[in-house]
Amino acid sequence: MTSPQGWARAERLDAAGMVAALRTRTGVRLALDGPCPGGQVGAAYVRGPDGRRSVLKWRPHSLVADLRAGPLAVVDALRSAGCPAPATELIAQVGHAVVMVQELLPGTEIDRFDQRFLEQALELNRLQAGRLADRPGVPAVELHLRADGAGYCLHGPLRRHNRRSAALERRVAAVGADFPARPAGQDAVHMDFQPGNLLAADGSITGVVDRDGAARGDRRFDLVTLRFGLHAKEPGPGVVQRLDAVLDALPEEVLRPAWAHMSLRMADWAIRHFGPADVEHWLDLAEQRV
Numbered sequence: 001m002t003s004p005q006g007w008a009r010a011e012r013l014d015a016a017g018m019v020a021a022l023r024t025r026t027g028v029r030l031a032l033d034g035p036c037p038g039g040q041v042g043a044a045y046v047r048g049p050d051g052r053r054s055v056l057k058w059r060p061h062s063l064v065a066d067l068r069a070g071p072l073a074v075v076d077a078l079r080s081a082g083c084p085a086p087a088t089e090l091i092a093q094v095g096h097a098v099v100m101v102q103e104l105l106p107g108t109e110i111d112r113f114d115q116r117f118l119e120q121a122l123e124l125n126r127l128q129a130g131r132l133a134d135r136p137g138v139p140a141v142e143l144h145l146r147a148d149g150a151g152y153c154l155h156g157p158l159r160r161h162n163r164r165s166a167a168l169e170r171r172v173a174a175v176g177a178d179f180p181a182r183p184a185g186q187d188a189v190h191m192d193f194q195p196g197n198l199l200a201a202d203g204s205i206t207g208v209v210d211r212d213g214a215a216r217g218d219r220r221f222d223l224v225t226l227r228f229g230l231h232a233k234e235p236g237p238g239v240v241q242r243l244d245a246v247l248d249a250l251p252e253e254v255l256r257p258a259w260a261h262m263s264l265r266m267a268d269w270a271i272r273h274f275g276p277a278d279v280e281h282w283l284d285l286a287e288q289r290v
Contacts, residue, residue, distance in 0.1 A: 015044040018058050021094040022101070028090060030056065030101070037109065046101065054089055055102045059212055061150075062098040064091055067212075073138050074188045074214035077131040083124060084199075084207045105207030107199030114236030118243060120205045121198065121226060128188040128219035141189050141217035143261045145176025153264050157271040164283055165267055171290045175260040183257060185218040193222035194229025220250055224258035228266055231285045259289045 019030045033045040033053060046056045059067070068091075075085045090101035110117055132138050144153035158169035190197075191213035199207035227243055247255060263286030270278040 015056060018056060018094065018097075018099050019046065022090065022092055022099055025092040025094065026090060028101075032056075045104070048101075053104050055086070055104050055209075056099070057102060057212075058094070058097045058099045060097045062096070064093050064098050067091070067098055067100075069137050070139050071212050071214040073135055074132065074216075075211050077135060078128065078188050078211075081127050081131055083127050084205065085211060086207065086209060105199055105209065107201040107206035110195050110198050110200045110205075112236055113195045113230060113233055113239060115239055115242065116203060117195075117198070117200065117205060118235075118239050121193075122223075122246070124205065124208060125193070125219050125222055128190075128222070130186050131188040132216045133186040135216075138216045140182040140184075141191065141215045141221060143176065143179075143181055143183065143257055145172055145179075145257065145260055145264065146181065152269065153261070154268045154272070155264070157268050158264065161271045161279065165271065165279065168263060168267060168283060168286055168290060172260045172264045175256050175290065179253060179257045183217045183221070183254075185216065187217060187219035189215050189217040189219060190222050191215060191225065193225045195226075195233055195235075196229065218254050218258075220254050221258045221261075223247060223250075224255065224262055228262045228285065231281070255289070259286075262286075263290050 015032055015035070019032055023029055029049055030046040033047050036043040036045060036055065044056045045053055047053050072088055072091075075088070078085045079087065084105060086103040086105050088100055088102050092099050142149065148154045148156070155169050155173070158165040158172075160166075190208065190211055192210055193208070197208060197210045198205055199209065223243065223246060227240075227247060230240055230243065263282070266282040267279060267286060270282050
């Protein structure tokens with residue numbers, strides 16, 4: 001077991017500290033090559049002894065065994081189906097954190113998410129269907145509609161913020177009372193399938209990254225996540241309308257819990273990390289379907 005002292009050391013480590021810790025743990029020498037774009041916390045570029053560039057990531061309060069049995073197993077299943085997901089090149093436990101070196105996929109973050117990218121995203125989502133049927137050990141998606149998640153999907157901030165957010169929390173909890181806390185399904189679910197996690201080059205999606213929360217469930221959950229992701233962007237003409245039409249066709253037992261989860265997740269995060277205008281921005285979207 002990791003000692004509390006080890007946890008404290010890992011809590012203080014930045015990218016340079018993680019590189020040094022990996023060298024101590026594995027003997028692999030990596031050189032930092034700058035931060036990843038977009039202000040991501042816990043992600044940086046590194047180069048290995050052969051000069052090849054990769055992505056260094058670390059996930060606090062995690063265990064290697066849990067990631068191997070969960071998100072990394074999902075990635076393996078998707079890669080075998082031809083989905084553009086990064087391979088894990090190196091993984092190690094550093095205190096309470098898991099440190100990973102992952103394959104750097106080609107492409108850059110999508111600047112403007114248009115109809116062309118939406119159709120590709122829908123096709124990638126279809127590829128997730130049934131991918132975990134032969135991997136029964138992968139944990140199921142947790143919605144947290146009636147109880148807090150681990151550092152996210154907190155109910156208290158919504159109850160306390162204002163009347164509007166408190167009303168949303170009551171509706172979220174009511175949805176949680178009507179549906180299972182862990183939805184059924186054998187599909188791979190990304191859990192953060194949004195434009196910021198899609199890479200593209202020459203008009204084609206070349207990578208789907210940041211699958212650290214990937215789990216088992218219904219792949220269509222990710223389409224609701226994508227809708228929330230588009231609310232934070234300025235997508236091309238007709239994109240939101242096209243995706244809304246797809247969501248309108250989803251069965252209630254898929255759409256309602258997924259929408260409630262994303263509403264709770266984004267409103268809670270905005271209340272705790274951003275300003276009142278951001279909170280209202282997410283409440284506007286949440287109230288469209290909850």
